[in-house]
Amino acid sequence: MSNRTFSIGGVHPADNKISRECKIETLPIPETVYIHLGQHIGAPAKPVVAVGDKVKVGQVLAEPGGFVSAYIHSSVSGTVKSIAPRADLAGNPQMCIEIAVEGDEWLEGIDTSDTVITDFPDEASVCLEKIKAAGIVGLGGATFPTHVKLSPPPGKKCDMLIINGCECEPYLTSDFRTLLEKGEQVAIGTAILKHILGVDKATIAIEDNKPEAIKHMKEVLANLRKVSTRFAGICVMSLMKKYPEGGEKQLIDAVMHRQVASGGLPIDVGAVIQNVATALAVYDAVQKNKPIVDNSVTVTGECFPRQANLLVRVGTPLRFIIDYLGGVPENAVKVISGGPMMGRAIANLDAATLKGTSALLFLTREQTVRGKESNCIRCGKCAEACPMGLEPFLLNRLSRAGGMLDALEANAVQDCIECGCCLYSCPANIPLLDVIRQSKVQVMGIMRARAAAATAAKK
Numbered sequence: 001m002s003n004r005t006f007s008i009g010g011v012h013p014a015d016n017k018i019s020r021e022c023k024i025e026t027l028p029i030p031e032t033v034y035i036h037l038g039q040h041i042g043a044p045a046k047p048v049v050a051v052g053d054k055v056k057v058g059q060v061l062a063e064p065g066g067f068v069s070a071y072i073h074s075s076v077s078g079t080v081k082s083i084a085p086r087a088d089l090a091g092n093p094q095m096c097i098e099i100a101v102e103g104d105e106w107l108e109g110i111d112t113s114d115t116v117i118t119d120f121p122d123e124a125s126v127c128l129e130k131i132k133a134a135g136i137v138g139l140g141g142a143t144f145p146t147h148v149k150l151s152p153p154p155g156k157k158c159d160m161l162i163i164n165g166c167e168c169e170p171y172l173t174s175d176f177r178t179l180l181e182k183g184e185q186v187a188i189g190t191a192i193l194k195h196i197l198g199v200d201k202a203t204i205a206i207e208d209n210k211p212e213a214i215k216h217m218k219e220v221l222a223n224l225r226k227v228s229t230r231f232a233g234i235c236v237m238s239l240m241k242k243y244p245e246g247g248e249k250q251l252i253d254a255v256m257h258r259q260v261a262s263g264g265l266p267i268d269v270g271a272v273i274q275n276v277a278t279a280l281a282v283y284d285a286v287q288k289n290k291p292i293v294d295n296s297v298t299v300t301g302e303c304f305p306r307q308a309n310l311l312v313r314v315g316t317p318l319r320f321i322i323d324y325l326g327g328v329p330e331n332a333v334k335v336i337s338g339g340p341m342m343g344r345a346i347a348n349l350d351a352a353t354l355k356g357t358s359a360l361l362f363l364t365r366e367q368t369v370r371g372k373e374s375n376c377i378r379c380g381k382c383a384e385a386c387p388m389g390l391e392p393f394l395l396n397r398l399s400r401a402g403g404m405l406d407a408l409e410a411n412a413v414q415d416c417i418e419c420g421c422c423l424y425s426c427p428a429n430i431p432l433l434d435v436i437r438q439s440k441v442q443v444m445g446i447m448r449a450r451a452a453a454a455t456a457a458k459k
């Protein structure tokens with residue numbers, strides 16, 4: 001067991017990784033896929049195909065709509081049926097390309113074999129361009145375009161790449177299975193990322209509730225080091241299981257003992273963080289010319305008939321996945337995209353998966369019922385649990401008072417990472433996260449407007 005972890009707050013929910021023994025299984029291809037144009041942080045992509053076009057797997061459907069944006073590729077071969085708004089997982093209409101599937105024909109030049117290729121191009125710019133062309137975004141939840149994150153602004157230097165293999169959210173196991181089943185490819189993807197960033201050191205950080213993954217990755221790296229010096233400087237670090245260890249600021253604290261200041265970014269302290277699934281996608285892009293057309297999704301929950309980790313084509317309707325595994329259980333009342341702490345409730349089972357969809361979690365009424373809210377007893381447990389050092393009881397009070405946005409900003413509501421540790425810890429069942437999240441949106445809106453006004457005034 002490890003005693004290495006982040007220094008402020010955190011909680012220890014039961015990990016409930018009941019799908020951990022489920023190997024990644026390839027889901028059949030549905031009859032129709034729905035590929036959203038806004039699958040990343042930043043501007044939505046712009047379509048470059050038209051209704052009636054024939055497309056192949058891996059073909060570009062849409063190109064970046066701005067500097068912070070990403071390419072979107074077809075996950076199937078077939079005919080474009082429509083380009084129109086369609087409800088996403090949250091039920092909000094988003095532009096979407098509908099494709100009727102015909103066969104499974106891949107674009108020429110994409111290597112779909114299982115052969116593992118160790119050597120990669122010397123020119124970092126070639127690797128970076130392939131990552132951009134493959135439409136890779138952070139697959140740990142943030143979906144920030146990876147090529148942008150790998151290009152630090154002038155004056156900022158990275159001295160440590162961290163691969164986030166914590167998967168600290170309860171129930172999720174797709175990263176764990178990826179480490180066990182595609183560990184070599186993850187390690188090579190890590191070496192490519194390290195090469196692009198020009199750093200000597202990379203750490204693959206894994207929580208100590210996954211000892212098999214830690215052991216396996218150490219063996220994989222020892223073998224790769226015998227083949228090439230490019231794997232020198234990559235180590236595996238075991239971290240104590242504590243939520244939210246996979247949060248960027250928490251992970252940097254745990255691995256590097258450095259603190260990112262309020263409003264700061266990991267690169268400010270010399271760190272770049274990528275997720276395990278992103279490292280695998282980087283391997284696929286650089287070594288196989290394969291864009292993101294599929295991703296691993298954990299389907300789980302005590303009430304669900306069959307636990308699974310599935311390799312799913314992007315844009316697959318949720319109902320297709322659920323029917324494949326036996327249908328919605330009668331006693332399930334809620335489905336979450338992601339884990340129980342930070343995941344979002346799914347409003348629409350006809351919605352389709354996105355690049356960043358990592359899990360579908362089914363919960364029963366008993367698992368979702370919240371205790372009756374009572375008055376704050378000033379126990380301070382929420383502040384003790386907050387990994388950002390905030391005072392959730394105070395943010396709650398200011399939010400509910402109304403019109404206290406200046407005070408909320410002064411008390412750093414904008415630093416909230418929406419981890420839910422405060423809500424999890426509160427004995428009075430106060431919906432702290434819901435209240436704080438709303439205030440955060442308002443305060444960040446004001447901060448953005450202020451920054452825009454300041455920029456305009458300078459011109």
Ligand code: SF4
Pocket residue numbers: 385386387388389390392415416417418419420421422423432433436
């Ligand atoms: S949700 Fe926000 S306020 Fe609550 S513990 Fe997490 S970071 Fe702190």
Ligand code: SF4
Pocket residue numbers: 375376377378379380381382383392393396425426427428429430
């Ligand atoms: S944990 Fe709940 S009851 Fe305790 S101080 Fe925080 S808000 Fe109040």
